[in-house]
Amino acid sequence: MAKIAVIGAGYVGLTTGACLAHLGHDVVIADNNDDRVKSLEAGIIPFFEPGLDELVGDVVKSKKLSFVLGASNASGNAEFHFLCLPTPANTDGSSDLSYFEEGINEILTVLQPNSIVINKSTVPLGTANRLQEAIARTDVHVVSNPEFLSEGNAIRDFLQPSRIVIGSNSREHSERVAKLYSKLNAPILMSxxxxxxxxxxxxxxxxxxxxxxxxxxxxxxxxxxxxxxxxxxxxxxxxxxxxxxxxxxxxxxxxxxxxxxxxxxxxxxxxxxxxxxxxxxxxxxxxxxxxxxxxxxxxxxxxxxxxxxxxxxxxxxxxxxxxxxxxxxxxxxxxxxxxxxxxxxxxxxxxxxxxxxxxxxxxxxxxxxxxxxxxxxxxxxxxxxxxxxxxxxxxxxxxxxxxxxxxxxxxxxxxxxxxxxxxxx
Ligand SMILES: NC(=O)c1ccc[n+]([C@@H]2O[C@H](COP(=O)([O-])OP(=O)(O)OC[C@H]3O[C@@H](n4cnc5c(N)ncnc54)[C@H](O)[C@@H]3O)[C@@H](O)[C@H]2O)c1
The missing domain is CATH 3.40.50.720 (NAD(P)-binding Rossmann-like Domain)
Structure with a gap:
């Protein structure tokens, strides 16, 4: 079972963290919103997603999931880092990657050798490549693993996905990420x-x-x-x-x-x-x-x-x-x-x-x-x-x-x- 940091406790991050903990991994979810972290620690889910409160309650109780304020506090100890950060639109339609870049900058100095940064946020083509360049280390790898869940069915979509897409520039890194999902019965597409x-x-x-x-x-x-x-x-x-x-x-x-x-x-x-x-x-x-x-x-x-x-x-x-x-x-x-x-x-x-x-x-x-x-x-x-x-x-x-x-x-x-x-x- 892997040690996982999830950065961003929104619809995608909280679902991802809770489901990965449910699969047996040790997960820490970080957010930069103090109120959100406090509310999660108190057992309150900050948005409506059917079944998520129960699932989070279960995995917190079994000590598989915890919450922290600040991305670096989750990432220091982890082998896998899931980026679940907002990527809203700029006025010209392009993606605003500022939250994304801020999140990465916060974890850059604490990333352990041989760890994998996994991008779950929806980003424009070319982002993983730029992320690898920004990390500027040969012992930290970037993998793209887009999320397809839909709100209202998030848990089912995560645990019974129609497919899992894993993109990287190395088969070995893709396989390490694929292993995190080994309990799920879904086709895995590597690209x-x-x-x-x-x-x-x-x-x-x-x-x-x-x-x-x-x-x-x-x-x-x-x-x-x-x-x-x-x-x-x-x-x-x-x-x-x-x-x-x-x-x-x-x-x-x-x-x-x-x-x-x-x-x-x-x-x-x-x-x-x-x-x-x-x-x-x-x-x-x-x-x-x-x-x-x-x-x-x-x-x-x-x-x-x-x-x-x-x-x-x-x-x-x-x-x-x-x-x-x-x-x-x-x-x-x-x-x-x-x-x-x-x-x-x-x-x-x-x-x-x-x-x-x-x-x-x-x-x-x-x-x-x-x-x-x-x-x-x-x-x-x-x-x-x-x-x-x-x-x-x-x-x-x-x-x-x-x-x-x-x-x-x-x-x-x-x-x-x-x-x-x-x-x-
Ligand atoms: N919502 C969906 O249905 C869905 C489905 C698939 C993919 N996505 C994609 O996933 C990404 C996240 O979407 P979402 O709906 O979960 O967003 P969200 O706004 O619900 O959650 C984002 C979270 O990130 C936190 N955050 C922002 N900056 C941070 C930082 N520096 N450190 C730690 N936490 C930080 C915010 O406080 C917030 O809690 C987006 O790229 C989105 O397009 C969303």
Missing amino acids: SWESAELIKHTANAFLAMKLTFVNEIATLCEMTGANIKDVTDGIGYDPRIGSDYMNAGPGWGGSCFPKDSASLAQVARSFGFDFTLLEHTIDLNQKHLDRTARKVQRVIPTDSPHKKVAAWGLTFKAGTDDLRYSPAVEVLKRLEEDDYEILAFDPTVKEKLPQLTSTVIMDDPYGCVNGADALIVLTEWKSFKLLDMETVAKSMRNANLIDTRNVFNRVEMEKIGFTYIGMGL
Whole structure:
């Protein structure tokens, strides 16, 4: 069993650390946020990820996992160092590697001979090579091991991955990293640094493109009377296409797709490659978010005297509390610009969001719809399906339901008295 340091206690770092400890390794997770470390030491998980609190509790109890403040305090004793640091987007779409560089600088002087620095953060092609140059030691090795987990299913995705990608410039170093995962039953793909980095960006850009394609077809369905659910079912049976990532929605977002697509497009530009398909995918998603906001404007014109909108769902998808680049927030920003009065409810959000200037956060879905002229459903939380929609319709001033995730059944909603507008239906 190996001694492992994990740098960054976010969605990826905490899941990685807890799962590696669960596999029997001795893991120390470091973060530079004092409050986060204190809260973890007190047994409180600083974000919502199903099952993570139990798993962390178990491995802390069995002394396989502990937390420290400061990367160097975790790395001094470890053979493997997992970098799970943020890589947000710069304004030109390129990746901001400053957190990443800061993390590395903190551990440079404490790295033991023959240790391996493993990058789990999503980074542009060429980063591992630059990292090896920055470390400037022949006895410390860099391996790229991109993470594919999705929030809401993070533990399952880590422990039952569809594949493990390990990129390096040495078979021996790749095999040492592969051994850390020897208890997992998953195909291991070994490649160069560059391929591993491009695999991760390509996977996210491809999924974003798939969602944009479905959203474009959904718009065509609305114009032609076809039904997007039938169309996606009809093509999803084809194994060459597959049925995942086939739900029409308000537009894609989240902590990864927007920044990773933008970063890949920027990498392509830096090599002089005109990646029109990807650039258009990014633009079309913005247009789709505009189109989603216009669905509200269709039932409540911008010059209407009654412009009260209830919004259900703020996170970028169900099963997470992550609000980064949430399409729900992007749509509400557009409505705020047109002076709609917005009351919003989300099971994981309790406080006003800095991204939204006037939207009021409510703590219950029924209170949120009282006197509203439209209800817009923006996140596909299962709990919404359990609400009494007759009560909801009765308490609204105008029972308009804009269901951007196709959570509800049109016929049932119309029977209750809603004017129902779905996505691609
Ligand atoms: N969230 C996902 O679903 C997901 C999935 C796959 C890959 N990724 C990638 O993984 C990386 C991390 O993403 P995340 O969502 O876990 O980010 P996050 O923002 O949730 O967590 C990052 C953590 O790193 C800490 N940190 C920042 N600088 C530090 C430093 N110098 N020393 C120690 N800790 C430091 C932060 O305090 C934070 O706790 C990103 O590159 C992301 O693109 C994310």
